[in-house]
Amino acid sequence: MPFGTNTCVTTIGKAIAAKRHIGATPAQAEPNYIGIGTGATTAARTAAVGDTALSTAAESRVAGTSSNVTTTTTNDTYQTVGTITASAIRAVDEAGTFDAVTAGQMDISATFPVVNLASGDSLQLTMKKVFA
Protein backbone atom coordinates (compact mmCIF):
# COMPACT_ATOMS: atom_id res chain seq x y z
CA MET A 1 0.00 0.00 0.00
CA PRO A 2 1.48 3.41 -0.89
CA PHE A 3 1.88 6.18 1.63
CA GLY A 4 -1.40 7.87 2.51
CA THR A 5 -2.98 10.02 5.17
CA ASN A 6 -4.92 8.01 7.68
CA THR A 7 -5.39 7.33 11.35
CA CYS A 8 -6.98 4.44 13.16
CA VAL A 9 -7.17 2.47 16.35
CA THR A 10 -5.06 -0.61 15.87
CA THR A 11 -6.32 -4.11 16.52
CA ILE A 12 -4.11 -4.14 19.61
CA GLY A 13 -5.63 -0.80 20.59
CA LYS A 14 -9.06 -2.40 20.75
CA ALA A 15 -7.67 -4.98 23.15
CA ILE A 16 -6.05 -2.22 25.20
CA ALA A 17 -9.42 -0.49 25.59
CA ALA A 18 -11.11 -3.74 26.56
CA LYS A 19 -8.39 -4.62 29.08
CA ARG A 20 -8.64 -1.19 30.72
CA HIS A 21 -12.14 -2.14 31.88
CA ILE A 22 -10.86 -4.86 34.18
CA GLY A 23 -10.33 -4.16 37.86
CA ALA A 24 -10.03 -1.06 39.99
CA THR A 25 -6.40 -0.71 38.97
CA PRO A 26 -6.19 -2.27 35.50
CA ALA A 27 -3.08 -4.26 34.65
CA GLN A 28 -3.24 -2.69 31.20
CA ALA A 29 -1.30 0.59 31.19
CA GLU A 30 -2.88 3.72 29.79
CA PRO A 31 -1.90 4.29 26.14
CA ASN A 32 -1.02 7.95 26.67
CA TYR A 33 2.57 7.97 25.39
CA ILE A 34 2.91 9.87 22.13
CA GLY A 35 5.62 9.09 19.61
CA ILE A 36 6.50 10.59 16.25
CA GLY A 37 8.39 9.22 13.28
CA THR A 38 9.83 10.09 9.90
CA GLY A 39 9.64 6.87 7.91
CA ALA A 40 6.08 6.37 6.66
CA THR A 41 6.63 8.00 3.27
CA THR A 42 9.82 6.05 2.59
CA ALA A 43 8.22 2.84 3.78
CA ALA A 44 5.14 3.55 1.63
CA ARG A 45 3.01 2.93 4.70
CA THR A 46 -0.51 4.13 5.37
CA ALA A 47 -1.75 3.78 8.93
CA ALA A 48 -3.66 0.52 9.28
CA VAL A 49 -5.23 -1.54 12.03
CA GLY A 50 -2.40 -4.06 11.88
CA ASP A 51 0.26 -1.51 12.78
CA THR A 52 2.38 -2.25 15.82
CA ALA A 53 5.11 0.40 15.56
CA LEU A 54 6.22 3.49 13.70
CA SER A 55 8.31 2.95 10.57
CA THR A 56 11.17 5.13 11.82
CA ALA A 57 10.66 6.54 15.28
CA ALA A 58 12.24 9.91 15.99
CA GLU A 59 12.79 11.58 19.35
CA SER A 60 11.69 10.06 22.62
CA ARG A 61 8.04 9.49 23.35
CA VAL A 62 6.37 11.85 25.78
CA ALA A 63 3.67 11.09 28.31
CA GLY A 64 0.65 12.97 27.05
CA THR A 65 -1.84 14.73 29.28
CA SER A 66 -4.97 12.67 29.01
CA SER A 67 -8.57 13.60 29.65
CA ASN A 68 -12.12 12.80 28.70
CA VAL A 69 -13.67 15.44 26.49
CA THR A 70 -16.99 15.75 24.74
CA THR A 71 -17.45 15.32 21.01
CA THR A 72 -21.08 14.23 20.73
CA THR A 73 -22.19 12.98 24.12
CA THR A 74 -20.65 13.94 27.44
CA ASN A 75 -17.16 12.48 27.97
CA ASP A 76 -17.37 10.23 24.92
CA THR A 77 -13.82 11.00 23.83
CA TYR A 78 -10.41 9.92 25.09
CA GLN A 79 -7.88 12.65 24.40
CA THR A 80 -4.17 12.79 24.99
CA VAL A 81 -2.03 15.85 24.28
CA GLY A 82 1.74 15.85 24.12
CA THR A 83 4.53 18.07 22.86
CA ILE A 84 7.72 16.69 21.38
CA THR A 85 10.73 18.88 20.66
CA ALA A 86 12.94 18.12 17.67
CA SER A 87 16.62 17.67 18.48
CA ALA A 88 17.51 17.92 14.77
CA ILE A 89 15.78 18.68 11.47
CA ARG A 90 12.84 16.29 11.17
CA ALA A 91 10.30 15.55 8.44
CA VAL A 92 7.58 14.06 10.60
CA ASP A 93 5.02 11.95 8.72
CA GLU A 94 3.78 9.46 11.31
CA ALA A 95 2.72 9.35 14.92
CA GLY A 96 1.18 7.00 17.38
CA THR A 97 0.09 6.47 20.93
CA PHE A 98 1.56 3.68 23.01
CA ASP A 99 1.12 2.12 26.42
CA ALA A 100 4.78 2.55 27.40
CA VAL A 101 7.53 5.12 27.00
CA THR A 102 9.62 2.61 25.06
CA ALA A 103 8.50 -0.49 23.15
CA GLY A 104 5.00 -1.28 24.42
CA GLN A 105 1.87 -1.62 22.33
CA MET A 106 0.50 0.80 19.75
CA ASP A 107 -3.02 2.13 20.30
CA ILE A 108 -3.54 4.84 17.68
CA SER A 109 -1.56 4.84 14.43
CA ALA A 110 -1.44 7.88 12.14
CA THR A 111 0.27 8.81 8.89
CA PHE A 112 0.00 12.31 7.44
CA PRO A 113 1.68 14.75 5.06
CA VAL A 114 5.16 15.77 6.18
CA VAL A 115 5.43 18.33 8.97
CA ASN A 116 8.86 19.90 8.74
CA LEU A 117 10.55 20.73 12.01
CA ALA A 118 13.82 22.57 12.51
CA SER A 119 15.99 21.74 15.47
CA GLY A 120 14.36 23.26 18.53
CA ASP A 121 10.87 23.34 17.03
CA SER A 122 8.16 21.48 18.92
CA LEU A 123 5.21 19.50 17.65
CA GLN A 124 2.13 19.44 19.83
CA LEU A 125 -0.16 16.55 18.97
CA THR A 126 -3.71 16.10 20.19
CA MET A 127 -4.87 12.53 19.64
CA LYS A 128 -8.58 11.88 20.05
CA LYS A 129 -10.51 8.64 20.07
CA VAL A 130 -14.28 9.07 20.01
CA PHE A 131 -16.49 6.25 21.26
CA ALA A 132 -19.84 6.57 19.58
Next chain:
Amino acid sequence: MSIHTATTGVGQVTVEAKVIRADGRVDDLGTIAYWHRNPFKRLAWRIRRLLARTS
Protein backbone atom coordinates in the same frame (compact mmCIF):
# COMPACT_ATOMS: atom_id res chain seq x y z
CA MET B 1 -40.60 -7.31 22.72
CA SER B 2 -37.37 -7.32 20.83
CA ILE B 3 -33.94 -8.18 22.09
CA HIS B 4 -31.59 -5.30 21.53
CA THR B 5 -27.98 -4.75 22.50
CA ALA B 6 -26.46 -1.34 21.98
CA THR B 7 -23.09 -1.43 20.29
CA THR B 8 -20.38 1.04 21.06
CA GLY B 9 -17.04 1.18 19.40
CA VAL B 10 -14.59 3.76 18.22
CA GLY B 11 -16.48 5.98 15.82
CA GLN B 12 -13.86 8.59 15.05
CA VAL B 13 -10.13 9.14 15.46
CA THR B 14 -8.42 12.47 14.88
CA VAL B 15 -4.91 13.84 15.14
CA GLU B 16 -4.53 17.60 15.51
CA ALA B 17 -1.16 19.32 15.28
CA LYS B 18 0.46 22.58 16.24
CA VAL B 19 4.05 23.45 15.46
CA ILE B 20 5.68 25.68 18.03
CA ARG B 21 8.73 27.16 16.36
CA ALA B 22 11.93 27.68 18.31
CA ASP B 23 11.35 31.46 18.06
CA GLY B 24 7.91 31.13 19.66
CA ARG B 25 5.74 31.37 16.54
CA VAL B 26 2.87 28.88 16.47
CA ASP B 27 1.61 27.22 13.29
CA ASP B 28 -1.76 25.59 13.91
CA LEU B 29 -2.05 22.82 11.34
CA GLY B 30 -5.50 21.74 12.49
CA THR B 31 -6.56 18.15 11.91
CA ILE B 32 -3.79 16.36 10.01
CA ALA B 33 -5.26 12.86 10.09
CA TYR B 34 -8.88 11.79 10.38
CA TRP B 35 -10.87 8.60 10.39
CA HIS B 36 -14.60 8.18 10.84
CA ARG B 37 -16.60 4.98 10.85
CA ASN B 38 -18.83 6.52 8.18
CA PRO B 39 -16.97 6.40 4.83
CA PHE B 40 -18.93 9.41 3.55
CA LYS B 41 -17.63 11.52 6.43
CA ARG B 42 -14.08 10.35 5.64
CA LEU B 43 -14.59 11.34 2.01
CA ALA B 44 -16.02 14.72 3.02
CA TRP B 45 -12.98 15.43 5.20
CA ARG B 46 -10.61 14.54 2.36
CA ILE B 47 -12.47 16.80 -0.05
CA ARG B 48 -12.46 19.69 2.45
CA ARG B 49 -8.73 19.22 3.00
CA LEU B 50 -8.07 19.13 -0.73
CA LEU B 51 -10.09 22.32 -1.26
CA ALA B 52 -8.27 24.03 1.59
CA ARG B 53 -4.93 23.17 0.01
CA THR B 54 -5.88 24.42 -3.44
CA SER B 55 -7.58 27.65 -2.33
